Amino acid sequence: AQRVTQPEKLLSVFKGAPVELKCNYSYSGSPELFWYVQYSRQRLQLLLRHISRESIKGFTADLNKGETSFHLKKPFAQEEDSAMYYCALTGANNLFFGTGTRLTVIP
Amino acid sequence: DSGVTQTPKHLITATGQRVTLRCSPRSGDLSVYWYQQSLDQGLQFLIQYYNGEERAKGNILERFSAQQFPDLHSELNLSSLELGDSALYFCASSVLAPYNEQFFGPGTRLTVL
Numbered sequence: 001a002q003r004v005t006q007p008e009k010l011l012s013v014f015k016g017a018p019v020e021l022k023c024n025y026s027y028s029g030s031p032e033l034f035w036y037v038q039y040s041r042q043r044l045q046l047l048l049r050h051i052s053r054e055s056i057k058g059f060t061a062d063l064n065k066g067e068t069s070f071h072l073k074k075p076f077a078q079e080e081d082s083a084m085y086y087c088a089l090t091g092a093n094n095l096f097f098g099t100g101t102r103l104t105v106i107p
Numbered sequence: 108d109s110g111v112t113q114t115p116k117h118l119i120t121a122t123g124q125r126v127t128l129r130c131s132p133r134s135g136d137l138s139v140y141w142y143q144q145s146l147d148q149g150l151q152f153l154i155q156y157y158n159g160e161e162r163a164k165g166n167i168l169e170r171f172s173a174q175q176f177p178d179l180h181s182e183l184n185l186s187s188l189e190l191g192d193s194a195l196y197f198c199a200s201s202v203l204a205p206y207n208e209q210f211f212g213p214g215t216r217l218t219v220l
Contacts, residue, residue, distance in 0.1 A: 043212070095140065095163065095165065
C-alpha cells in the first residue's frame with residue numbers, strides 16, 4: 001500500500017539543538033517527495049522538495065531510497081521553526097500526506 | 108488577492124444537511140485539489156481536478172462530490188452531513204500536475220451539529 005508515515009505527532013527541542021522530523025514512505029514507483037509547513041495562523045506552504053536538493057530556512061531533507069525515508073533536518077533549531085510539518089508524496093496522480101508532526105522549539 | 112481563495116470561512120450546519128464549499132485557484136493554475144483535515148487523521152486528499160476534468164481521487168466519500176467550472180473555480184459538495192464530517196477543508200492549486208508546488212487556501216471550517 002502507498003502511504004507516508006510520520007511517526008512523531010509531537011516533537012519538542014530546545015533552541016539551538018538539532019532537529020530531525022522523520023518521514024518514511026511506501027510507494028511502488030518513483031515518488032516525488034515534499035515537506036510542507038504550516039506556521040501558526042498561516043496557510044500550509046511548501047518548505048522544500050527532494051528534486052530541488054535545496055536548503056530552505058536551514059532545513060534539508062535527503063531522499064534515502066534504500067530506507068524509503070525523507071527525514072527533515074536542521075542543525076540548530078530556532079523558535080520561529082515551531083510549526084506543523086507535513087511530509088508529502090506524489091506519484092502518478094496520487095497524493096499522500098503524512099499525519100504531520102508538530103514541532104515546538106523551546107526557548 | 109491573487110492567491111487561492113475559499114468561501115465561506117466558517118460554516119455551521121446540522122446533520123443531514125448539504126453544503127457547498129467554493130474555491131478559486133491562483134491565476135493561471137489549472138489544477139485544483141481538495142483536502143480534509145481533521146484532528147485525528149491529519150491531511151487527507153479528497154480529489155483533484157485539472158482543467159475541468161477529474162484527475163485523481165483519494166479518500167472521498169460517496170456523499171461528497173466536486174466539480175471544476177470553465178472559469179477554473181471549484182466547488183466541493185457535501186451531503187447527508189454527519190457529525191464526523193466536521194473538519195477543516197482545504198483547497199489547493201497548482202500549475203499542472205501534483206508534482207508542482209501546491210498553493211493552499213485558508214480553508215473552510217465546517218461544524219456539523
